[in-house]
Amino acid sequence: MIASLERGDHANNFCRATGGESVTLDLLKEKTAEFAKERNWDQFHSPRNLLLALVGEVGELSEIFQWRGEVAKGLSDWKEEDKVHLGEELSDVLLYLVRLSDICGIDLGKAALRKVGLNAIKYPAASKGSSEQT
Numbered sequence: 001m002i003a004s005l006e007r008g009d010h011a012n013n014f015c016r017a018t019g020g021e022s023v024t025l026d027l028l029k030e031k032t033a034e035f036a037k038e039r040n041w042d043q044f045h046s047p048r049n050l051l052l053a054l055v056g057e058v059g060e061l062s063e064i065f066q067w068r069g070e071v072a073k074g075l076s077d078w079k080e081e082d083k084v085h086l087g088e089e090l091s092d093v094l095l096y097l098v099r100l101s102d103i104c105g106i107d108l109g110k111a112a113l114r115k116v117g118l119n120a121i122k123y124p125a126a127s128k129g130s131s132e133q134t
């Protein structure tokens with residue numbers, strides 16, 4: 001438990017070290033690039049390796065929900081440590097996605113915003129309550 005608390009403190013200090021600026025995709029892109037460079041891991045961060053790592057983390061994320069049955073929105077009945085764990089696995093997925101996009105030369109923020117626009121055209125607000133393609 002102490003080790004886990006120390007780990008949390010260390011991670012929180014890292015967040016403060018960023019100067020408390022708002023978290024953007026660009027910031028995460030810079031942080032993940034820096035993390036890889038400092039460890040000489042650029043050589044391992046190929047598109048295929050990153051994709052496999054991403055899928056592996058999606059598996060770890062799925063395990064948290066596995067066998068629980070349906071989960072209430074807000075996770076009000078979850079233990080705090082389970083919520084912290086969920087945040088970690090969601091983050092792993094996001095960080096690998098950001099890194100994969102960067103390595104592939106895709107501006108993820110712009111691509112996602114464009115996709116939101118495409119989705120709105122494909123599913124006009126008039127089709128309220130139905131997720132069927134128009």
Ligand SMILES: Nc1ccn([C@H]2C[C@H](O)[C@@H](COP(=O)(O)OP(=O)(O)OP(=O)(O)O)O2)c(=O)n1
Nearest residue numbers: 032035036041044057060091092093095096099
């Ligand atoms: N070659 C690597 C290895 C790790 N990471 C970073 C991205 C992820 O955020 C996290 C993944 O680390 P682990 O593979 O240790 O996975 P977990 O943190 O999920 O640990 P575990 O699988 O033991 O639960 O570290 C990375 O960028 N490149």
